[in-house]
Every structure is written in C-alpha cells, then in structure tokens.
Amino acid sequence: MAVQHEYSFFDAVQESFDKAAKFTSWDPGILEQIKQCNSVYRMHFPVKIGDKIEVIKAYRVQHSHHKTPCKGGIRFSTAVNLDEVMALAALMTYKCAIVNVPFGGAKGGISIDPKKYTPFELEKITRRYTSELIKKNFIGPGTDVPAPDYGTGEREMAWILDTYISMRPGEVDALGCVTGKPVTQGGVRGRKEATGLGVFYGIREVCKMPDVMERLGLTVGVKEKRVVVQGLGNVGYHAAKFFREGGAKVIAIAEFEGAIMNLNGLNEEEVFQHRKKTGSILDFPGATNLPVSGEALELECDILIPAALENVINGENAPRVKAKIIGEAANGPLTPEADEEFVKRGILVVPDMYLNAGGVTVSYFEWLKNLSHVRYGRLEKRFTENLNTEILQQIEELTGKRVNETQRQFIMHGPDEVDLVYSGLEETMITATREIMDLWKNNPAIPDMRTAAYVVAINKVGVAYAELGIFP
Ligand code: GLU
Numbered sequence: 001m002a003v004q005h006e007y008s009f010f011d012a013v014q015e016s017f018d019k020a021a022k023f024t025s026w027d028p029g030i031l032e033q034i035k036q037c038n039s040v041y042r043m044h045f046p047v048k049i050g051d052k053i054e055v056i057k058a059y060r061v062q063h064s065h066h067k068t069p070c071k072g073g074i075r076f077s078t079a080v081n082l083d084e085v086m087a088l089a090a091l092m093t094y095k096c097a098i099v100n101v102p103f104g105g106a107k108g109g110i111s112i113d114p115k116k117y118t119p120f121e122l123e124k125i126t127r128r129y130t131s132e133l134i135k136k137n138f139i140g141p142g143t144d145v146p147a148p149d150y151g152t153g154e155r156e157m158a159w160i161l162d163t164y165i166s167m168r169p170g171e172v173d174a175l176g177c178v179t180g181k182p183v184t185q186g187g188v189r190g191r192k193e194a195t196g197l198g199v200f201y202g203i204r205e206v207c208k209m210p211d212v213m214e215r216l217g218l219t220v221g222v223k224e225k226r227v228v229v230q231g232l233g234n235v236g237y238h239a240a241k242f243f244r245e246g247g248a249k250v251i252a253i254a255e256f257e258g259a260i261m262n263l264n265g266l267n268e269e270e271v272f273q274h275r276k277k278t279g280s281i282l283d284f285p286g287a288t289n290l291p292v293s294g295e296a297l298e299l300e301c302d303i304l305i306p307a308a309l310e311n312v313i314n315g316e317n318a319p320r321v322k323a324k325i326i327g328e329a330a331n332g333p334l335t336p337e338a339d340e341e342f343v344k345r346g347i348l349v350v351p352d353m354y355l356n357a358g359g360v361t362v363s364y365f366e367w368l369k370n371l372s373h374v375r376y377g378r379l380e381k382r383f384t385e386n387l388n389t390e391i392l393q394q395i396e397e398l399t400g401k402r403v404n405e406t407q408r409q410f411i412m413h414g415p416d417e418v419d420l421v422y423s424g425l426e427e428t429m430i431t432a433t434r435e436i437m438d439l440w441k442n443n444p445a446i447p448d449m450r451t452a453a454y455v456v457a458i459n460k461v462g463v464a465y466a467e468l469g470i471f472p
Helices: 009-021 028-035 082-098 119-135 154-167 194-207 210-216 234-245 268-278 293-298 336-344 358-372 381-399 405-412 417-442 449-468
Strands: 039-049 052-062 070-076 104-110 144-148 226-230 249-255 258-261 288-290 303-306 325-327 348-350
Touching: 009 028, 009 082, 009 336, 009 449, 028 449, 039 082, 039 119, 052 082, 052 119, 052 144, 070 082, 070 154, 070 358, 082 104, 082 358, 082 417, 082 449, 104 119, 104 144, 119 154, 144 154, 144 358, 194 210, 194 234, 194 325, 194 348, 194 358, 194 417, 226 234, 226 293, 234 249, 234 268, 234 303, 249 268, 249 293, 258 293, 288 293, 336 348, 348 449, 358 417, 381 405, 417 449
Parallel strands: 070 104, 070 144, 226 249, 226 303, 303 325, 325 348
Antiparallel strands: 039 052, 052 104, 249 258, 258 288
C-alpha cells in the first residue's frame, strides 16, 4: 500500500474541478473563489516526549466559508503535508455540498506516526494541537468542527472535547466543537460505522439501476457480487461488514502486510480477530495469501473498494485493475491518470467525495444532537410505540386476525437513536446517488461520475456564494 506523492494532490483536485466547471455556467470569479482554500493554518509546537523536546508540525485548513461551521477530520500520519490537507479540505466542501450537509470544508493533520507514541504522549500532542486551534479561533461549534480521519478515532475526539471545554467553561454548545466522540461524551450512535455504511448504501443504489448494471455486464443488486476491500481500518472493516450482510461476497481483503483471498467469501470480524492475535492478516484459515498487498487491487472482481489512503491506483497499476465498479471509500485513492484509464475501459468509478460522505453526514446528525441537547428518539419513541400498539389492536379486532410475534415487535417498535441515524444516512446516500446519476444521464458529454458529482457540488456552492451577494 505504498503512497505515491510524485505530484500534488491539491492540483489533482483542482484539475477535476476545472474539468467539471466547464459543464456549469458560473462566473469565472465565483469558480475561482470556490476552488481556493480560504484559510490555511500551519503550526509548529513543542511537546516533551520522554526527556526530549519534539517539535510537532501540524495543520488546519478551512477550504470554504460559504457555510459555517467548517467541517472535516484530523489525521495523524507521517504522510500529512500542506498539499494533502488542502486537497482533503477542498474535497470536504464538495462532499458536504453533495449530501446537503450545511458546512464548509476543512481538514486538519498532525505529521506524526501515531504508532510511535504511547497513549499518554498522543494525548499530550492532541491536547496541545487543540489549544493551538483554540488560540487562533480554528475550532468551535459555530466556526470549525473537527472529526476523526486516518489515524484518529473516538479517543482523540474525546481529548479534543475535554481540552475545548476546559478552555471555554460555560459555553453551552461546547459539545458541538468536535464530532465522532464516544457516545458517553456526546457522540451519536451509528457514527463509527457511518462511512462504511454510507459506502454500502451508495453502491447498493448504483447496483439497483438496471441501465447502469447492463452497461457494466452485471446483474441488478449487490447479492452475490464479488467484492475486494483494500484496508481493514474503520471504513474498510465496516464496508466489508455491510456488503457481507447485504449478501455480497468479500473475496479479498488487503492490508499493509499483504492480502488474503477466499472466493467463498471472508468474514471481516474473523479476519480482524486473526490480525489482532497474530499481527497480520496473512495465514488466515481457509484463505490464500497474496504477499504483495497491491495484488488484491488487480483481482478479478465486481466491486473494488479502496478504503485506505490516496493515490493507491495510478497510471502504473490502473491498466491491470479488473473490477467493474470501483467504490472510493478512501479520499483520493485514484489519480487522474487512473480515472482516464477507467473511462476508456468503461469501468464505473463511484467517487470519494460523495461515496464516503456517510461519515460527515452522521457527524452532522451528531452536531445537531449536541446543539439540541437531546438524544434522537427520546421524545417520540414511547409515543410511537403506544400509537402503533393501538393501531395494531384495532386492526386485529376489526379483522379477527393476529400477526405473528416477530411482525408484532417490528410494527410496534418506536425508533431508537441508531434507527433514526441509519435511516437519515440511507435517505441521504440514496438521494445523492440519484441526483448525480440523473445529472450525468441528462448531460451525456460528462465523461464520468466524478465529473458529474463535481458539477452537482459546484452548482450548490455556487448558489450559496451567489445568494450571499459576494458577487453582485
Ligand atoms: N474524516 C471524515 C471524512 O473525510 C469525516 C469528516 C467529518 O465527519 O467531519 O469525510
């Protein structure tokens, strides 16, 4: 899973933007304003690690303020650099626009290898980073709301929240300063699996489209589709889980150390436990080892899900990719050269900035929960259950028939928080998929789904700028 950085990731995003901008009619000034990163904050701060002082390099980029707060994850990785953070911040703007999440895009990163630090040291680094953001007003429920990304999770978000609250005592909406928190610290149920679940909902919707499936030579539906997942982190793990539960076969999983394959299907939880125990996914019982991780990307399959880092499919390996659908669960896993290759070969690339929007969509639900200070379902659950019970009783009395116990439980059930979150996410992903596909169908000159998604995003951000009256 080597990360190639031979060209600028931000340039690649700009290139895709320009390609799509041709299919819009916005004033060049508006287009230029949409494209640029509004605010860039690069910082260095010292942290005492053992008996040495380490100078840590970190970033927060706010790409767009057309809607506030700004929103986007924070990644911990040695590959973090300004170019990457700018590109990812821009993708966040477009992503939020496509799924109608009313935020501007942002991204943050700390250039460290989290595996080299103890939890105590990571906490020190995270808290110091948060106080740097607070000092410059780069964090807050109404200004900029970070979230997990590559190398971070609930634990880091809890540290960020605690640092924020201690420096802003009494701020009533402080819980909304960061999302992806543990449920006990103001998080929302369903956030952890949201990106993987969104990937599944998006691909499932594409697979329901008979004309698209016919073009790809595939049957309608995800059932029995052969899926390859690259990366068994939070996103890859959950994407694999939901595809398996949806009736697809996850025939290969790839990680740093190599890949494993089983044409009868792999169970991601068993693979995860095996890796935890042995330190590697290789030698998983019943599976074949592929010692070079990248080989998994080139396997014969229906759906390929790159769910790790950017630029893993590029001009070099794209000609060997045999998948019919590529679902970009990671941010920027394909280079523009790979995109061109797949357009030529009629392979459908379902683009990152909409397909992996499940995370930010549920972050939005979490933020709303924090601002409303009430758990989803708290007010209506019991009411709905009582109402459903009454309706069912009336129907049974009138018809003289009784439903079975399973049906009874299902009908009477009032929504829990997780039910509402899943349903909101499902609705969001289905609507976004249809909107992009419809625009693409109505504009046959648009070469690929990524360009169609950009057009949708540019139009939405363009409207916001135009309505703000910035460009009279
Ligand atoms: N890091 C995730 C992403 O790239 C989630 C961002 C968020 O929830 O704000 O979409």
